[in-house]
Amino acid sequence: MLEVNQLTKTFGTKTAVDSVSFKVERPIMIGIIGRSGAGKSTLLRMLNRLSDASEGTITYDGKDVTSRTGAAKRSWQSECAMIFQQFNLVPRMDVVSNVLHGTLNSRSTLATMFNLYPQSDIHKAIEILDRLGIAQQAAQRAEALSGGQQQRVAIARALMQDPQIILADEPIASLDPMNAQIVMEALRTIHEEDGRTVIANLHTLDTARRYCDRVIGMRDGRVVFDGTPEQLTTGAARDIYGADASFSEESTSTSIETLDTAAARAIREAEAVV
Ligand SMILES: Nc1ncnc2c1ncn2[C@@H]1O[C@H](COP(=O)(O)OP(=O)(O)OP(=O)(O)O)[C@@H](O)[C@H]1O
Ligand SMILES: [Mg+2]
Numbered sequence: 001m002l003e004v005n006q007l008t009k010t011f012g013t014k015t016a017v018d019s020v021s022f023k024v025e026r027p028i029m030i031g032i033i034g035r036s037g038a039g040k041s042t043l044l045r046m047l048n049r050l051s052d053a054s055e056g057t058i059t060y061d062g063k064d065v066t067s068r069t070g071a072a073k074r075s076w077q078s079e080c081a082m083i084f085q086q087f088n089l090v091p092r093m094d095v096v097s098n099v100l101h102g103t104l105n106s107r108s109t110l111a112t113m114f115n116l117y118p119q120s121d122i123h124k125a126i127e128i129l130d131r132l133g134i135a136q137q138a139a140q141r142a143e144a145l146s147g148g149q150q151q152r153v154a155i156a157r158a159l160m161q162d163p164q165i166i167l168a169d170e171p172i173a174s175l176d177p178m179n180a181q182i183v184m185e186a187l188r189t190i191h192e193e194d195g196r197t198v199i200a201n202l203h204t205l206d207t208a209r210r211y212c213d214r215v216i217g218m219r220d221g222r223v224v225f226d227g228t229p230e231q232l233t234t235g236a237a238r239d240i241y242g243a244d245a246s247f248s249e250e251s252t253s254t255s256i257e258t259l260d261t262a263a264a265r266a267i268r269e270a271e272a273v274v
Helices: 040-047 072-079 094-104 109-113 119-131 147-160 178-194 205-211 236-241 257-274
Strands: 004-011 014-024 029-033 056-061 080-084 166-171 197-201 214-219 224-228
Touching: 004 040, 014 040, 014 056, 029 040, 029 147, 029 178, 040 166, 040 197, 056 080, 056 205, 072 080, 080 147, 094 119, 119 147, 147 178, 166 178, 178 197, 178 205, 214 236, 224 236
Parallel strands: 029 197, 029 214, 080 166, 166 197
Antiparallel strands: 004 014, 004 056, 214 224
């Protein structure tokens, strides 16, 4: 379905993404990992056409999307909704209106100007918020929500477009371990229950291993690993992150595992009391 072929992005003399190729043949959850500056964000931005490729092609269901403009480009951008580290919500606007913004691409200018939404869209927005466990916050301003809740609003906004692919650029990098876990589980559920492909840039190994079916490792703009979490050994991780002495599994961890261990210990202790 999605095929990326020799995708390249240069900024002046800097090659940020260097001849990246991969295929996604069925709905899957992919984690892209690599150290800062490896080209992860640039790759996602090209996939979504937020940024134009310098060379190479992206095709979806056999059709080229690299050269699309105008309405055809907007239609592709609806097919692959994007989520960001900083949520990108309108802080003073209520949660439902933020979610309804996800339909912007398909609405007329007039309807947008007067903030008019069909009743069916409002119902759909509430249903999606409910599914993500934040329907109770629907009327609150986005800025009043916790980071984890705000990221779920951003996921809800993306789902309003009914995308085939969700692109997430460091979706949990600003969240504490508990909220990181909630957001990753929401993305996993959306993948499993709806059959959508999720491609997430993740800055930690443990998250990629835990939630993704496939991991793509980038280094200096190139793909240096593409395989299953089982194939992602410590040696492979060293190749991705660079084999300097400072590398350790902990330095690339979100501590979701630690959180689980702590929770498990608390439960054991509670049981011991009973
Ligand atoms: N608009 C730009 N102009 C010039 N150089 C850029 C631009 N965007 C990215 N770069 C460069 O391209 C390279 C890849 O950047 P990118 O943001 O894709 O990395 P990343 O893997 O997402 O890093 P991080 O983990 O820090 O988010 C970096 O060297 C960066 O400085
Ligand atoms: Mg980035």
